[in-house]
Amino acid sequence: MDSKLPLSRFHQKPLKSLGVSGFRLRTNEVHGFRLGESAFPPGYEHPKHSHEYGCFYLLLEGSLTERVGKKSRECKPMSMVFNHPGEEHSDSFHLTGGRNFVLEMDRDRLAILREHSLVLDQSAQFYGGLLAWLGLRLYKEFRRMDPVSPLVIESLGVEIMAEVSRSAQGDERKPPVWLERTREFLHENFAESLSLSEVAEIAEVHPVHLVRVFRSFYRCTIGEYVRRLRVEFASRELSRSDLPLATIASSAGFSDQSHLSRTFRQHTGLSPSEFRAAFRLR
Numbered sequence: 001m002d003s004k005l006p007l008s009r010f011h012q013k014p015l016k017s018l019g020v021s022g023f024r025l026r027t028n029e030v031h032g033f034r035l036g037e038s039a040f041p042p043g044y045e046h047p048k049h050s051h052e053y054g055c056f057y058l059l060l061e062g063s064l065t066e067r068v069g070k071k072s073r074e075c076k077p078m079s080m081v082f083n084h085p086g087e088e089h090s091d092s093f094h095l096t097g098g099r100n101f102v103l104e105m106d107r108d109r110l111a112i113l114r115e116h117s118l119v120l121d122q123s124a125q126f127y128g129g130l131l132a133w134l135g136l137r138l139y140k141e142f143r144r145m146d147p148v149s150p151l152v153i154e155s156l157g158v159e160i161m162a163e164v165s166r167s168a169q170g171d172e173r174k175p176p177v178w179l180e181r182t183r184e185f186l187h188e189n190f191a192e193s194l195s196l197s198e199v200a201e202i203a204e205v206h207p208v209h210l211v212r213v214f215r216s217f218y219r220c221t222i223g224e225y226v227r228r229l230r231v232e233f234a235s236r237e238l239s240r241s242d243l244p245l246a247t248i249a250s251s252a253g254f255s256d257q258s259h260l261s262r263t264f265r266q267h268t269g270l271s272p273s274e275f276r277a278a279f280r281l282r
Contacts, residue, residue, distance in 0.1 A: 028142060031154040032109035035142045039099045046091035055083045055104045056160060058135035060278075061239070062098030066091050073125050077239045078232065080126045080135050082164055087123050101139045103157060124164060128232040133268040134160045140270065140278060175217045178203045182210070186222070190229035191253035196222065226253075231267045234260060238276040245272050 027036040034053075040062075059079045066073040066081065068089045075081060083089060126132070138156040141149045175183075182203040186194075199222060200207040214222055230252040237248045249260035264272050 028145065030150045030157075032106045033153065033157045034102075034104040034106070035138075035153070036102045036104075037099070037139075037142070038102065040093050040097050042093065042095050042097040044093045044097065048088050048090045050086050050088045051083055051104065053085055053104050053106055054161075055102060056135070056164075057081055057083075057103070058101045058132065058139065060099045060101055060139070062096040063094045064091050064098050065094070068123060075125070076127075078128050078132045078235055080131045082124045084123050089123075101135065101142070103135075103138065103160065105157070105161070126164075128235070129228060131160060131163055132235075134163065136275065136278060137269045140274070143278075176213070178205055179213060179217060182214070183218075186226055187229060190226050190233065191251065193253075194226065227263060228267065230254060231264055234264060234272065235268070235275060238272055248272075 023038050023040060025037045025039055027034065029035070037060075057080070059075045059077055059081075061077060063074070063076045066075060066089055068087065073081065134156055138153060138160070141152045141156065182199060185199065185202045196207050196211070200210045203210050205213075211222065214225075218225055220228070234248050234252045234254075237243055237251070241248075245260060246257045249255075249257045252260065254260040254263065261272055264270070264275070268275060270278070
């Protein structure tokens with residue numbers, strides 16, 4: 001398999017013409033995947049550009065606005081974005097600048113995935129959840145690069161692509177109004193001790209109906225969804241603050257620091273300390 005991938009166009013002339021050095025911190029190529037970590041100064045503007053190959057990026061630090069045609073995406077840490085080949089877009093980094101981790105894949109890799117009905121032909125944005133955790137585990141292997149890392153990287157890369165493909169082919173029905181109301185309630189009260197009957201009361205439907213419809217749209221139970229919201233809250237606090245783990249655990253709704261550590265590792269494959277360290281790496 002040919003693993004030679006050209007740099008994305010925005011890593012060529014625009015950067016050189018500006019005389020900016022050090023944007024690309026490190027790169028590696030593994031089994032048809034190109035991986036890279038880049039850091040950008042405050043207020044940096046990426047002119048309109050596209051990628052020859054499918055490109056994922058996970059924002060590790062900072063924030064940016066990505067513009068695609070007349071649409072825009074607001075990205076913050078734990079945002080995972082997929083740009084399909086040839087899609088033109090521009091990026092504007094905010095006052096804090098930014099640091100991202102990029103995963104590109106060559107034609108042979110994409111062809112193999114299509115043979116298994118994994119099609120990536122639409123751009124998409126995700127925040128937190130499984131894709132962010134997979135991206136962070138991939139980033140950790142990229143930084144480690146021991147003899148086993150190429151196998152781990154290839155496996156995680158394929159898993160990320162499969163998850164995005166599955167999401168793109170998912171149920172296109174709109175959730176009912178009462179389910180959207182329920183979801184908003186969970187986002188506002190995830191740190192509280194909630195019961196199924198209390199949530200069903202908010203939804204104004206029978207608990208059994210709530211459970212069935214919730215899973216059909218969000219592919220998890222209400223309890224799993226709340227647990228994920230708690231982990232996502234903890235991840236944001238870990239990435240942007242130096243608060244003690246016990247304080248973060250309490251604010252997120254965990255019973256104690258051990259409970260946070262256990263759950264966090266189950267969801268991300270990293271301990272809270274490892275996660276915090278990944279966001280502080282330079």
